[in-house]
Amino acid sequence: MGRITGSWLSGPQAALEDGADVGDYRGEKLGLPESGPGALASSWHRCLGLLVDWLMCGGVSLLFVQDLQSSSLSTVVLGVWFIVGVGTVTTFGFTPGQFLTGMRVARVDGGERVGFVRALIRQALIVFLVPPLINDHDGRGMHDRATGTALIRTR
Structure with a gap:
C-alpha cells in the first residue's frame, strides 16, 4: 500500500522502475526535439490556446442565445466548444486557439x-x-496519453 500511495503522492516519476531513464527533457522518449517546432507545448501555451478557444466559442454562442443572463449560455458555450474542437482537430489537426498560439495535435x-x-x-x-x-x-x-496524441509546437 505504501508503494501505491507513495508513487501517487510523489508524482509521476516515483512510479518508474528504479534506474528507469526518463530522458533529459520532456518529449525525448517520444522522439521529439527539446525546443522549437515539433517540441511538446508548454502548459502555458496550452492554457492560452484553451482560453482563446473558449472566448471565441463564447462569442459564437452569444449569436444563438443573445442574452448574457441566460441560464443556458454556459451549456451552449460548452457544446459549441466541443463541436469546434472535434471538427477542427479532425480536419486540420488544431483548434483555432491552438493555431493562433502556434500548436497542433499530433499522433x-x-x-x-x-x-x-x-x-x-x-x-x-x-x-x-x-x-x-x-x-x-x-x-x-491523461487525455493525450489515452488517445496516443501530443500537443506540439508549430513555431
Missing part, C-alpha cells in the same frame, strides 16, 4: 492525421477537466 505513433475517433475521445476527456491536469513525466495529460 505519437507517427500517423498522419489524428482522426475523428481520437479527436472525439480527446475532447470528451478534456470536458472533465481533470485528465488534462494530470501530467506524466513528458508533460502530456
